[in-house]
Amino acid sequence: MSRKANKIILIILAIPLVIFILGYLLTLGASVPQTVEQDPSIPHVTIKGVTFHSETFGNPENPVVIAVHGGPGDDYRPFLSLKALSDEFYVVFYDQRGTGLSPRVNAEELTFDLTVSDLNLIVDHYSHGEKVNLVGHSFGAMLVAPYLGKYPEKVDHAVLSEPGFLTTETAMKYMAYFASKVSNKDLSYYFQRIKTWFEILHINGPDEQARADYIYAHAGVSVGNKPRQTEYYCNGEYATGESVYWRRSALANQSIQNLGGKSEFVSIDVNGRPEFHFTKGVENFNRKVLFIASECNKIIGEEIQSIHMQSFPTAELAVIKGAGHDMFLGKPEEVVKVIREYLNE
Template sequence: MEISKGFVKVTGGEVWYRRVKNGGNGIPLLVLHGGPGNSHLPLEALDVLNEHREVIYYDQLGSGYSQRPDNPNLWRLDRFVEELGQVRKELRLEEVHILGHSWGTTLLSSYLLTSPNGVKSAVFSSPCLSAPRWADDQKRLLKEMPSEVQAIIDRSEAEGTTDSKEYKEATQEYYKKHVCRLDPWPEVMKKAFTLGNSDIYLSMWGPSEFCVTGNLKEYDCTPRLHEINVPSLFLCGRYDEAAPDTTIYFSSLVPEAKYHIFEESSHTPYLEQHEEYAAVVSAYLHESEHKA
């Protein structure tokens, strides 16, 4: 397995990338990490897909191993969409499959709606394509949590104390159920948190997965999903914060899209059911390449 790393210039700074090759001649796969402000690190589980194609990751500007400019004006969806196009150009990815995870699907859908050339297929993994619907789903899932957890979260958000220790502990209980159900969490998940940029997350999303107060608060691309004209696959876990019924609904809006639910997973099926996730994605990429 041949691994190369480097930096490419984008609007606002430089972003770090990682390319993984193993001799496969399929169309490359570009992976968009979640967040906003997180890193690609847990998604390196997709290295196994390099048997048939090159797999490329990059950390979005401000997070992971990329430069961290002190400029809040950079943390906007349209700049991240522009960045994605710049990364493709600099890495010469004329033909490409793109997989986005969580916020990465927000970025992916917005990018596809600019009608870029050369995208062979799109994989929407644990999609967030409507912030209001996401918030509603989280409220529903929170009601299933223990009453004391709900009380801490409600009180902290009402009083503006979402930076408190008890709020963080309460949200962690939610994350154990709906973000990653592995116990203990893999070290790669813990390390990813140290590489994240909470300022970007807070600016664009909010203090937690279920408290949406950032500049993405009104984001909703569902009225335009019918415009996506590349083969599309929607994925999520049965216990995902990206709720299965919402994921299936999104898939119904994209022409000829398919979906798959991982029955033993939450928001990280690429870790929780690694072999099945890799097999499903690999098969779909192969199918998309060989459509008549």
């Protein structure tokens, strides 16, 4: 073989190595935050052996407002605008079990029903026997609804901000939309997946779920700083220009969504299809429920929330103008104003 041919072969063989080295060097700096388990200085509460990243604001003598964040697998960071209520209320934030900055747990501890039970732990811990006010957003609202059905006597006011689905009817619409998103992947998605693969080469902890969490946050629910669910947001963009979370959990997202036959709120029909009963028992909650929708959300906005309202004895819908699903970040003052007025009724 000639020298020229050998040189060409060496160049061809070197190209992947050069690409790898460049990819590795250009993605330095990727990291995943520690949880309470690694850093006990992070504010937290332990209730009956379960530890949650948690903060409280305001006078504990005031009526309690508990913020129930979205997901599954998100955290309460985008929800912090509710701190503005702490002048009148004792505002409680917590990252749900196994997500955010709460300690990571195994898949067996990540179920929908257990997440509802955890909300009851939080309620009982902070309520001191009094009724509480619940504000749930997205998946958090999907937890608050069945909680109202199980424990109507423990709740004074309930805010359901854009729950994804509460009934079989709205679940089918929701799942059809996400199925279309899974099958529709453009070049930017694959580029971000490759970039994220290089970035996780720099991640070594703080725990065994760190790399999966990083992939989920950067090339799963989001593609870089862009939402995959563009129809949820004004102009298809996050209000802040990026996704704002401390640390999302891939395992919580995957495990909690696996509802088939594993939840008291889900049944299987004769054809093997799931039926969802997240509004079971809500007729026993005799106070008005406030639903909130964002103007820009074309998937689970005003139309879907109008359907959800029909399951409740008394409900009102507020639409936040100029906002998308991340309304607590995009229009925080408007959202807090609507919630405050309702809580003071």
